[in-house]
Amino acid sequence: MASMNDVAKRAGVSIATVSRVLNNNSNVNDATRAKILKAIKELKYQPSRVAKRLRSKSISSNLLGVLIPDIQNPFYVDVFKGIEDIAYLNNYAIIMCNFGQDEKKEKLYLEILQSEGIDGLIAAPASEDDPQLKKMVKDGLPVVCVDRGLTGIDVDVVLVDNQKGAYNAVEYLVKSGYKRIAYISGMTAIPSSRLREKGYLEALRENNIEIDRNFIKYGDSKHESGVRLCDELLKMPNPPDAIFAGNNLITLGALETIHKRGLRIPQDIAIIGFDDMYWSNSLNPPLTAVRQPAYEIGKRAGELLFQRINDTERSCIQMILKTDLMIRSSC
Amino acid sequence: MASMNDVAKRAGVSIATVSRVLNNNSNVNDATRAKILKAIKELKYQPSRVAKRLRSKSISSNLLGVLIPDIQNPFYVDVFKGIEDIAYLNNYAIIMCNFGQDEKKEKLYLEILQSEGIDGLIAAPASEDDPQLKKMVKDGLPVVCVDRGLTGIDVDVVLVDNQKGAYNAVEYLVKSGYKRIAYISGMTAIPSSRLREKGYLEALRENNIEIDRNFIKYGDSKHESGVRLCDELLKMPNPPDAIFAGNNLITLGALETIHKRGLRIPQDIAIIGFDDMYWSNSLNPPLTAVRQPAYEIGKRAGELLFQRINDTERSCIQMILKTDLMIRSSC
DNA sequence: GTGAAAGCGCTAACAT
C-alpha cells in the first residue's frame, strides 16, 4: 500500500502539501494539485484510516460501533440495517459487536470498541445499569441507545412504547374472548421484557381478568425458551387458551411446540407475538403480532448519533416510536 | 484514555518496559512488573489497537472484515454468527460490510477495509470475477470466500454443492409426481444461482421432463422478487404445479403470493426452497427445503482465515459442505 | 503556496 510519503516523493512535493490537497482545505497551486492528483492515481494511493484515527481523536475517524444482544433475532437485523444505511451515507464503517446477552462478552466488546477509537456507539445494553457503558458516555463518547435505555444518566434513546404495545396485544386477546391468557417473557434483565409484562398485567387487570402467576413463564428471549416454556404451559392440567409471546424468537419457538403437539391455532390455543416479521403472513396461521418499526429505530438512532458526533452539547433526546397491532388470524 | 506513557510515568519506568509486561515476552523483574501492573490498574489503562495496528502491519491487528451481500438474509446471518464465534475466541473485532449486492457499495467497503488495515477478510463477493478483491488477495491479504468463489486465483473457499442440492430438490419433486416444475432464480451474477439452475435442469433432463424456458424466472434474490415472480408464474395460462425457489427470501416471497391467491399447498401448487430456516416447521405448510449448514460455513471460514493469517504459505483449500433435504409437507 | 517538524500510541531493534 502506497503511503502519503510515496505520493509526495512521486509528485516532488512535501507530505504536507499532499495532505492539503487530500483534505482540500488550504490553498494549493493548481499545477501542484494536478501533479499530486496524478501521483495519487498512479500509485492507487488510499489514505490510511488507521493513521488518521491515531493522529487526531478529535477528527472523524469514520468508525462506529454497534453493540447488540442477538444478531440472529430479525428485529436487531432490521435495526442494524437502518443504522448501516445511515453510516454508509456518512462514509462510516461499523464494528459489529454481538454479545449474545452475555455480560462478559459485552464487557470485552466495549473494551475493544474503546480501544479501536470509535467515533460513536449505538448500543442495546445488556442491562440498563451497565456501569461500563455509562462510564463511556460520561467520558464523552457519543452514544445512542436502542431498544433499552440507561438509568441515571442522560443519553439519547430510541425505542417503542413496550408497555402500550403489550397492553394493546393482550387487550385484543381479551376482546376476542380469551380468558386464560399466558405470557412467555424474555429475560427479565431486559427492560422491554418487564414493560411488556406490565402491559400484559395492566390489560388483564383493567378487564377484570384474574391474574394467574403460573401463566407467566420466564425465559431467555431465545427460540429454545419459546419451545420449552410453551410446552410447560400446554401440559398444565388446565392450560391457557391464548399465549402472548414476549418476542419474535419466542413466538417462533412457541409455534413450533404448538405444531408438534398437533394443536390447532386459534381453536385450541391462540397466539399473539411481540415483533412482526415480514413473513408473518406465511406462517401457519398468519400471525397476529405487535409490530415495532425496527428499521426506523436503527435509522433514527444513526441520525441521532451523527447529530451528536457533530454537536456534543446538544441535549439528549428520548425518541419513542409507536407500535402497530398487525391483526391476522392466530387469535 | 490513559496511554502507555502515562503508565510508564506512574510506574517510574520507560514505555519499553511497559510494553514488555503487556506482551509478556521478554524478562521483566517481578517487582517492576508489579509496579507496572499496579499503575495499569490504577489508570484503567487500555492499549490502543489503533496505534498497535499502525505500528506493525505484520503483527496481529485484531480486526477482520466480513463482506456479505445481504444481512437481512437469514443465511448470511447464520454464516456471520459462525464467523463471529471464531473471531471472538481469537479476540478479534469485526467490521461488518453489507453491500446489498450493489457493486459500487462493495467497492467502497473494500477500500475502507483496506484502509482500516484489517488482518483478514471473509467475503461473499458480488461477482466471482471481482477485480478489486482479487487484487487484495494477490497483495497478500488473507481472504476466505464463502458461498461464492473467485475465478482465476487461488483462494480458500467454503461453500456447499449447490448443483447437487438443487438436483436433489428437483428430483424429489419429480419423484413426488410433479411434472410442471418452475424455478425462480436469484441474481444470475451469483454463481450459486447458476449452479442451482444447472442442478434444476439436470434433474429435469435426467427424468425426461421437457424443459420449458418460461418456467424459469430470474430475479434479484430478494423477498420482493419472490413475490413478483411467483405471481407471474401463477397467472400463466398453464401454470406450473411445483416451484423450486432459489433461496430463502424468494421462498418466503413466493409463499406470500401463494397465500394471497388463496391457493393450497401442495394441492394447488407445491413448493420447495433452497435454504432452510429454523422456523420452517412453523410455516404454512411446513416447508420442504434444502438445508445449507450456514453456521458451519461461517465457522469453517473463520478457522481457515486464522490458519491463513498464521501461515500465509499454506496452500488453498476448497471446502465443500453437503446439503440436506429437509422433507416436510410443502410438496 | 509550500516545507519542516512535532506528535498521536505503540513495537522492536539496539544500547546499556
Place this chain on the structure above:
DNA sequence: ATGTTAGCGCTTTCAC
C-alpha cells in the same frame, strides 16, 4: 533487566 530511539501514516502548527 531496562532504557533510548526510530518509525508506522497522518494532521497541523509554524516558518519561509
